[in-house]
Amino acid sequence: MTSRPPITPERADQEAPKLRLDGVHHAYRDLEVLDGVSLELATGELVTIVGPSGCGKSTIFSILTGATAPTSGHVLIDNSPLGPATERFAVMPQSDALLPWRRVLDNVTLGLEVQGVSRREARERVQPLLATFGLEQFARAYPFQLSGGMRQRAALLRTVVQDRSVLLLDEPFGALDALTRTDMQAWLESVWDTFRWSVLLITHDIREAVFLSDRIYVLSPRPARVVAEVAVQLPRPRRIEHLSSPEFVRTEAELRQVLHDARGDAAQR
Amino acid sequence: MSTRGPVPLVGGRRTTSGWGWLPALVIIGLGVAAWQVYATRSGVSAQILPSPARVVHAGWLDRGALWTNTLATLQETLFGFLLAAAVGFVLSMIIDASTILRNALMPLLIGSQTLPLVAIAPLVIIWFGFGLTPKILLVALLSFFPITVALLEGYQATDPDVERLLISMGAGRWRVFRSARLPTSMPFFFAGLRIAITYSVVVAIFAEYAGATAGLGVYIEEETHVFRTDLVFAAVLVTTLVTVGLFAATYALERIMIPWYRISRQTTRR
Numbered sequence A: 001m002t003s004r005p006p007i008t009p010e011r012a013d014q015e016a017p018k019l020r021l022d023g024v025h026h027a028y029r030d031l032e033v034l035d036g037v038s039l040e041l042a043t044g045e046l047v048t049i050v051g052p053s054g055c056g057k058s059t060i061f062s063i064l065t066g067a068t069a070p071t072s073g074h075v076l077i078d079n080s081p082l083g084p085a086t087e088r089f090a091v092m093p094q095s096d097a098l099l100p101w102r103r104v105l106d107n108v109t110l111g112l113e114v115q116g117v118s119r120r121e122a123r124e125r126v127q128p129l130l131a132t133f134g135l136e137q138f139a140r141a142y143p144f145q146l147s148g149g150m151r152q153r154a155a156l157l158r159t160v161v162q163d164r165s166v167l168l169l170d171e172p173f174g175a176l177d178a179l180t181r182t183d184m185q186a187w188l189e190s191v192w193d194t195f196r197w198s199v200l201l202i203t204h205d206i207r208e209a210v211f212l213s214d215r216i217y218v219l220s221p222r223p224a225r226v227v228a229e230v231a232v233q234l235p236r237p238r239r240i241e242h243l244s245s246p247e248f249v250r251t252e253a254e255l256r257q258v259l260h261d262a263r264g265d266a267a268q269r
Numbered sequence B: 001m002s003t004r005g006p007v008p009l010v011g012g013r014r015t016t017s018g019w020g021w022l023p024a025l026v027i028i029g030l031g032v033a034a035w036q037v038y039a040t041r042s043g044v045s046a047q048i049l050p051s052p053a054r055v056v057h058a059g060w061l062d063r064g065a066l067w068t069n070t071l072a073t074l075q076e077t078l079f080g081f082l083l084a085a086a087v088g089f090v091l092s093m094i095i096d097a098s099t100i101l102r103n104a105l106m107p108l109l110i111g112s113q114t115l116p117l118v119a120i121a122p123l124v125i126i127w128f129g130f131g132l133t134p135k136i137l138l139v140a141l142l143s144f145f146p147i148t149v150a151l152l153e154g155y156q157a158t159d160p161d162v163e164r165l166l167i168s169m170g171a172g173r174w175r176v177f178r179s180a181r182l183p184t185s186m187p188f189f190f191a192g193l194r195i196a197i198t199y200s201v202v203v204a205i206f207a208e209y210a211g212a213t214a215g216l217g218v219y220i221e222e223e224t225h226v227f228r229t230d231l232v233f234a235a236v237l238v239t240t241l242v243t244v245g246l247f248a249a250t251y252a253l254e255r256i257m258i259p260w261y262r263i264s265r266q267t268t269r270r
């Protein structure tokens, strides 16, 4: 386990990450939200952003989708600046945003339809994944007929079938009860192991971050800065048993400490 | 999730046993019974207050004329309604698309609802003659407004997260409208339809009253002149039945067009 200061430009240049934020500032009118956030994501990596509620995590995603323009700083995809010409990311919003008038199957194909794929072809592409996501029997159900966990699976499937090279998941399990959440984390870890998508994940759940991530960025309270970057050395595939391993416990404790200190600093400021 | 729908126009809580309409029937039955007793025992003339039994009997004897005139009124109402719905959709989409057009059109639309029917109905008939057209126009004029307003409220109830999601997928404005705003507004649309339908039959009848060759309005006018109060009451009864029938039809249409809405409400209100 290592704890490093925020990345330096030289290091990022050598590795040519998939995605890189460099000194990103953002303010909503007078409200300063991001105070120079720098982070990067390599291809096939699962990286988590943890930080207190309201610190600006969702704002980072909003910038990545182009919905919000940063006040200053750079966002680079494959080393070119983010713009209308660069590829889009597939987003799973904090609320699952499933459409109540579409059956699960038609919700899942929404992204492909927007891309201009015909409904028939979209369904064919999704079909084989329904089983992997445990949604086979629910394909014809409406979202409001599903449990919270199933809804999140549907929302995640809708995200991954868009076939984008980076997935942005905003607190995917935030609305679930503790037991379901643990199940879903284990499930996500196992499907991620199969597909190895490049994932940027937001959470405020420290254990979730440690359990799922290759690396973790810890943000300070608003205005957010990266106060620590932590690499998780646990082997994959990860299992529930790992939750009590010394490495897990140590990483979790360190993150807790960093978050606590950052909050104290913010209070003094 | 955006299952936020409009407040239901009728009974927020419907009894599941299927006997929910019983209290209404009891009240109506009691009222009719009291009326029957009063009309037959008090010695009041049938030209002033006919008994319910006499109204039904007279109506039945004159069923041919009642039926033809009802069909005429129903036709005006339905065509007027179709026009109102079409105008409602077009106007709401224009207003939703542009703030400038909203500011320009809204005062006009509200103004259109302040026109007194007694003044406007004869004018429209002078302009368009005694045929179907003026009735359709008058029904549409009075029904398009609640439909338009309901649709606009519906568009605005769209879940912002859903819109952001669609935009992140690369959707343009029209796509967002088609996939999110329009479906969100459908339950609101049906609520607006129900508000409009409760007075549209009456508007059609009033328009006929102002000048027509057929319809319940004409029938009522003629029977009033010959003091057949029982037939006037019979026509009123038919008007009520037609309105209630159309009202119920909106629920049937809603079930066919947006089946998810009913299921979602049953699921979430367990």
Ligand SMILES: Nc1ncnc2c1ncn2[C@@H]1O[C@H](COP(=O)(O)OP(=O)(O)O)[C@@H](O)[C@H]1O
Binding pocket: A028, A031, A033, A051, A052, A053, A054, A055, A056, A057, A058, A059, A060, A222
């Ligand atoms: N569109 C917006 N306009 C103004 N303020 C916003 C907007 N979006 C978010 N905020 C504010 O910015 C701060 C950070 O929000 P957000 O990025 O959603 O936080 P997080 O996801 O970390 O909980 C919050 O104080 C929030 O109220």
Ligand SMILES: [Mg+2]
Binding pocket: A057, A058, A059, A094, A170
């Ligand atoms: Mg958030």
